Amino acid sequence: MTGMVALYIFMLAAFTGYEVISRVPVILHTPLMSGSNFVHGIVLVGAMVALGGAHTPLEKIIGVIGVLLAAGNAVGGYVVTERMLGMFKSSRAGRGRTGTEAK
Amino acid sequence: MPGWLSADLVIQASYFVTAVLFILGLKRMSSPVTARSGITWAGAGMAVATLVTFLYPGMSNYGLMLPAMAIGGALAWWSGKRVAMTNIPQMIALYNGMGGGAAAAIAAIELYRGAGTGYVTDTLAVAGGIIGTVSFSGSAIAFAKLQGLITRSVRFRGQQLLNLLVLATALVLGVLVAASLDASPAVVSGFFVLALVLGITMTLPIGGADMPVVISLYNAFTGLAVALEGFVLNNAAMIVAGTVVGSAGTLLTQLMARAMNRSLANVLFSGFGDTGQAATGEVSGILKPIEASDVGVMLAFAQKVIIVPGYGMAVAQAQHKIWELTQLLLDRGAQVRFAIHPVAGRMPGHMNVLLAEAGVPYDLISDLDEINSEFETADVALIIGANDVVNPVARTDKSSPIYGMPILNADKAKNVIVIKRGKGAGFSGIENALFYLDNSRMLYGDAQRVVGELIQAVKSV
Numbered sequence: 001m002t003g004m005v006a007l008y009i010f011m012l013a014a015f016t017g018y019e020v021i022s023r024v025p026v027i028l029h030t031p032l033m034s035g036s037n038f039v040h041g042i043v044l045v046g047a048m049v050a051l052g053g054a055h056t057p058l059e060k061i062i063g064v065i066g067v068l069l070a071a072g073n074a075v076g077g078y079v080v081t082e083r084m085l086g087m088f089k090s091s092r093a094g095r096g097r098t099g100t101e102a103k
Numbered sequence: 104m105p106g107w108l109s110a111d112l113v114i115q116a117s118y119f120v121t122a123v124l125f126i127l128g129l130k131r132m133s134s135p136v137t138a139r140s141g142i143t144w145a146g147a148g149m150a151v152a153t154l155v156t157f158l159y160p161g162m163s164n165y166g167l168m169l170p171a172m173a174i175g176g177a178l179a180w181w182s183g184k185r186v187a188m189t190n191i192p193q194m195i196a197l198y199n200g201m202g203g204g205a206a207a208a209i210a211a212i213e214l215y216r217g218a219g220t221g222y223v224t225d226t227l228a229v230a231g232g233i234i235g236t237v238s239f240s241g242s243a244i245a246f247a248k249l250q251g252l253i254t255r256s257v258r259f260r261g262q263q264l265l266n267l268l269v270l271a272t273a274l275v276l277g278v279l280v281a282a283s284l285d286a287s288p289a290v291v292s293g294f295f296v297l298a299l300v301l302g303i304t305m306t307l308p309i310g311g312a313d314m315p316v317v318i319s320l321y322n323a324f325t326g327l328a329v330a331l332e333g334f335v336l337n338n339a340a341m342i343v344a345g346t347v348v349g350s351a352g353t354l355l356t357q358l359m360a361r362a363m364n365r366s367l368a369n370v371l372f373s374g375f376g377d378t379g380q381a382a383t384g385e386v387s388g389i390l391k392p393i394e395a396s397d398v399g400v401m402l403a404f405a406q407k408v409i410i411v412p413g414y415g416m417a418v419a420q421a422q423h424k425i426w427e428l429t430q431l432l433l434d435r436g437a438q439v440r441f442a443i444h445p446v447a448g449r450m451p452g453h454m455n456v457l458l459a460e461a462g463v464p465y466d467l468i469s470d471l472d473e474i475n476s477e478f479e480t481a482d483v484a485l486i487i488g489a490n491d492v493v494n495p496v497a498r499t500d501k502s503s504p505i506y507g508m509p510i511l512n513a514d515k516a517k518n519v520i521v522i523k524r525g526k527g528a529g530f531s532g533i534e535n536a537l538f539y540l541d542n543s544r545m546l547y548g549d550a551q552r553v554v555g556e557l558i559q560a561v562k563s564v
Binding site for chain 1 (some may be wrong): 118120125126128129130132133135136138139141142143145146149152153157159161163164165167168170172173174175176177178179180182183185186188190192194195197198199201202204205207209211212213215216223253298301308319320325326329332333334336338339340341342343344345346347348349350351352353355357362384424443445448450451452453455456460464465466468470471493514
């Protein structure tokens, strides 16, 4: 990937992020923040590659910390977002059944 | 495996699919109808990317990698499953900080190696390193504050100057490393330590109420750091996902700051209330208490009721009782709506999550713009644990710190019932003129108990 192409990808992705969010209602701000928090958990693949190429003990220690943190970001972000969004329902889906979310 | 099908092609193609799934997932999360499937799509993307990364040629250290993934993932799974919905904001901060830390770790490995992979790559690694590290330590402080581990906001004269100094020094060290002038381990370590300090000192002075905006900002930071490290590793999935989150997070931060009537600079560089004096403006009139039984009768015969919940409702865990009361009123043929101010709860949209947890369908919930014209025709506005967001002073009193903040026009309703624990002022310390209006009545007590009494009162009518 050449530098200029990378720059174009960066620019287009930035506009995409802006467009995707721009019309979101306030009621979804918190879940969406949590969802985008999950998406940057993709850092996990980078941390895996970094640890996979580590040689010295120092590199390995930092690599392990990186993978540990990244896995936490990805998994935690997913679980919390899924829990929140799972609770949103329309009254057409059947009013009267109260929340059954497990504590 | 056919000759044209290399591991690299499989990886690149899978990353492409991941990027598409992420963007579609985020898009679906922007509407309540499709939101749930959105996170599933994004999750599938993450699973694909993680699995194919094991195919990377020349990787070693699996003996360290797999346990690290298992431990990090398991702890996050466990904590994410059991956290109470009221504490969601700090969990987002925590997971976000972890992502920032991971991006910083990638940068650290690159920089300690000092391979001299070129000025551009080193500069990107340094930039991602400082942003990721600030996000890491800053999010940790944000978590500690919201969790109640740090209760004081540390402020002193010259604080901004000190932060600026720390930032400048970190940048100088970063330039030394990136320009290969001095990329010794000592300089690299100094760079990361200063970045850690910066995240802490930047976040400490910010008050708890502004924390959501800061968390959202750090979320954008982490996205950007991930994108920058993506460039370093030549990883397209990281570049696209990180950049999308970086820009979406920036926009979300602006929306949140605007909803709170603050500018981002204001949130970052001045504590709340620093500009105005607390408790301004005299309010005339008296507070008029009312009994739950009387409110019960009022509600039972009301045609249209608007409920305004605030964080006080969530603290009292009254949302389930409120939904029970709402169902009772709906069954009697009344029209019931929930009015949510953008800053109700700990962050925009948090109150919707809390109500959803209690089983309130989202189409009964309206935001400020939708509901404000409806108050004039409402028989009862029921204020539960909300205060500043319904204070008419924001419309009239130019000297008030909340002047100009959009508020819910609860004062326009025929009757206003305020459920409140005691007589204290709101979070901002400002007297609420709404409570003193002729059509207002105060119903004192713990929200959960009081709403329980209302349910009994309505039933006995």
